Amino acid sequence: MPTPRRTPLRPALALVAVLALGLSACSGSDGSDSSGHEATFDTDTTTTPAATGPVDSFTWYGDYRSPATLDPIKVADYPELTVIPNLCESLLDTGPGYEPRPGLASAWEQVDPRTVRFTLRADVTFSDGSPMTREDVLFSLRRNLDPALASSYSILYQGVAAIEPYGTDQVEVTFTEPNAVFLKGMNTLGGAVISKAFAEAHPDDLGTPGTGVLCTGPYVLDSWDGVGPLTLERSPQYWNSEREPLAEQVRFEFPAEAKALANAIRTGAVDGGFNIPAEVIPSLRETGSGELWLGAEGSTPQNLDIIVSDLKKGPLADAAVRRALSGAVDREALVRTAFAGAADPLYAVAGPGLWGYAQERYRAAYDEIEKAATGAATDGRAAVEQAGVSGTGLTLAYPGGIEMYRTTATVVQQAAKELGLEMEIVALPLAQYYSLFSDASVRADYDAFLTMNYTQVQEPAFMYGFIGNKDGSQNYGGYDNPEVDRLLREAFGEPDDDARAELVIAAQAILSEELPWIPLVAPRAAVYLDEAVTGVPLTFAYMGTAWAASVGAP
């Protein structure tokens, strides 16, 4: 989804710490696999080797629970984002390195800062054989504006003035303010097209197990009861002959616990999966067959951060104390202990995983921030003393029952101690943890809390807008800096990539000084494949493409 996604459940599975297991294969962060054969670091490419032949079927880890719905815009969490892109295609498609490709739109254009246009393909049909019309596209995009539907992509659509037909085969989206980032979100399910007739025939039960959806993708729903496994089969008449699916059938399993996933992999009950929990990695060593693939630095847009609950209260109200805390956290140790090595230290909230363009500029700016941050580690204690908060107590909340968060909280607590701060770490039940994000009175009880975020759109302006704009949806601490606000708003409407990057980098420099969020680490993609299949992205790009169509025999 385009909005930063808090994902306490996911990391419960994906990124649980492997303490004391000595995961040697993951100790290198530069791609050198020194001792083990169980993990393949791939820092050059963004996919596993392409498939060479068809398979009858394969079984995939569909993440930690069965999808809540198949309506593309209703729920945007890992299970939905794993399954639905194979059913429903978007205006733009996503390459494995996040590069935008033609999807249901053959061309797109930012006509001016307030206008984008999509040229629709004429040869697209839904899986029942009916043609996809412009009416379907208008209807599908406009659903994101309907507050009653509560689209997960509504933030992407903020500032949209109108979605109208243009010319003979185009759709025009106009904005109330300059908007250069909307286009970048059209390869998500926020740009997905469903059949208008089908949706109108099922106003109340679209996306539920009995009804499903009618879309244009290479697969259609075969069986699903809403709580258990889900099976897709090849669409009987897929319109795109360049993308013939290699598998007749795809079955998804949804083990809630990492251990259950490990057993499923070891006994061959699943052939592969994205987001393999770090906890599972050691057991993959014993399977003998299959391989774990780890992506490069920046292979996922995820970022683990400390959010300061209130920037006007408590010891963390002082930016110098926040800088000291950030400098004191041993990020390398975090990578080793909480992520089994499958992560990288992170020094800006929008790290390498979010640089969808102007990578050199972002890299240069990032390196500077990293240098400044690592150099500051030495005088933290003095800064805390100077701020007059030495010996002060503070609390850090984190989601309970998830090893990765507990380990992280402990490392942060240790850093605070070195600075002369008494940090208490508090594990919250998930339901209560969630309410931190919606209820300021719950936040008031804690000085800070841990979160894992990502945006599906490769656009740092998005992420920083959420946390740095005064009215940003994730600005929990009440951050208010008119200069940051101005830079980010300007960036949001700047169509030129380099110019936009410069504006974002200027805002990022301020945010990295003032740290309303303290970035900690960025996890890498961890993909498992057994010997039967290959051909998947080694990034989060799978969330924006019908990835299953490319999976076949190695």
Place this chain on the structure above:
Amino acid sequence: MTVRELLRTVGAMCVSILAASFVVFASLYAAPGDAESVLFGSTTPTDEVRAAVRDQYRLDDPFLVRYVHWLGSVAHGDFGTSFVGGQSVATRLGATAPTTLALVGLAGLLLVVIGIALGVPMGLRPGRVDTVLTTVVAVVAGIPTFVSATLLIAVFAVGLGWFPAYGADGLRGLVLPALSLALVSSAMLARITRASVRAESGREYVTTARARGLPSRVVVARHILPNAAGPVITAGGLLVAALFAGAIVVENAFGIAGLGSLLVSSVNRQDFPTVQAISLLLVVVFVLTNTLVDLAARGLDPRQRRRAA
């Protein structure tokens, strides 16, 4: 048993269920988190939509009105709509309940068979047989369900490959989950059976029967076992009913989509309608099993039978 007794039992059962339904509803009402934030996530609904949703889920009604309305709907089989994805809660229950019932049913069978098969010889043969079995039972009784699940998977699924380690396709897939669910309880039942059989074996009428030259086989089958059955049935029933709670652990360990795993994920996602429905269902099943066991035990007790006749 008289009709009056039967009515009293059924009445007590209904009162228990009603009281439990109130506790279930009230505790979720008081739980932290708010329905609106679950339903809308990070999006901000218009006042109109907010009002419509609040109306649909009756969020503005007083507590008691909501409770009565919920109870009324449930009585008609309408468990409401899940907060997550808009699926009907009844459909979600329908999709998971058969799996959980099959799992608990099989586990219950294993529990009873293992428990009695171990408990009877322990009770009848003091000495070496008893000592060995008592030790075995003591060890088994100390293994938590999640550990036995892990062990069984390691040995029979990953090691020997006899059963699947994951999922619940058919009876074969349920064997390991049911076994790990039943083990601890079967050890408890074995102990109870042993105590009950031992107690009956020492009674005077047994000594008398033996003294009159009745074969041991007859004494055991006609006198000891029937009289020892009461406590075993009562305890067995309670243990079987309690298996539903254990199913939560086992379903997650084996990746089975059942009521237990649905309950856990619904709690995490603050899907109150689903949590309420499953909690109530578990309570009803527990109370129902208890009542049935109670009736069965009374029916088997010769003294009660005689009084009724």
